[in-house]
Amino acid sequence: MIEAGYWSDKLRPYLTAQCQKAGLRFHLERVENMVADGTPDVDYCINGVEGNIELKYNPVHPVRPATPLMPEGKRLRRSQIIWAKSRLHAGGRVYLMIGTPRESWLINLAGMSAREMGSLGLLTSAEAREIAAWGSF
Numbered sequence: 001m002i003e004a005g006y007w008s009d010k011l012r013p014y015l016t017a018q019c020q021k022a023g024l025r026f027h028l029e030r031v032e033n034m035v036a037d038g039t040p041d042v043d044y045c046i047n048g049v050e051g052n053i054e055l056k057y058n059p060v061h062p063v064r065p066a067t068p069l070m071p072e073g074k075r076l077r078r079s080q081i082i083w084a085k086s087r088l089h090a091g092g093r094v095y096l097m098i099g100t101p102r103e104s105w106l107i108n109l110a111g112m113s114a115r116e117m118g119s120l121g122l123l124t125s126a127e128a129r130e131i132a133a134w135g136s137f
Contacts, residue, residue, distance in 0.1 A: 003055045007123060010099070011104070015028050025047055027045045038081075040080070051092065057074075058098075060100070067126070068124065069100065080115065095107060098120070105135040
């Protein structure tokens with residue numbers, strides 16, 4: 001599974017079910033933007049609250065507790081960090097969703113430095129659980 005499949009097969013159905021269960025008005029859209037480098041993968045609006053989610057999916061859940069969740073080439077790129085910092089500076093909401101076949105973690109990027117954002121791919125499962133806004137589904 002790649003990020004597009006993670007979105008369509010797992011994350012979108014989960015978010016849709018949770019919003020419907022809670023009676024929330026919502027619009028979730030996967031964004032494929034080949035023009036603006038760094039634009040997050042998902043745009044959302046839930047009960048009038050808008051934001052963006054960058055998806056990072058590792059098809060192999062780390063076996064050892066000390067292994068980072070994301071391999072080197074799957075971490076946030078410089079252009080994604082710049083986009084997130086610009087949007088956050090303007091008052092927007094930006095999240096990072098890290099997923100593996102066994103777990104998922106939603107991490108709020110607000111208040112993070114560019115360096116901290118860049119090191120999120122180095123998180124272990126336990127560290128992701130510590131800082132995630134919510135996780136696992």
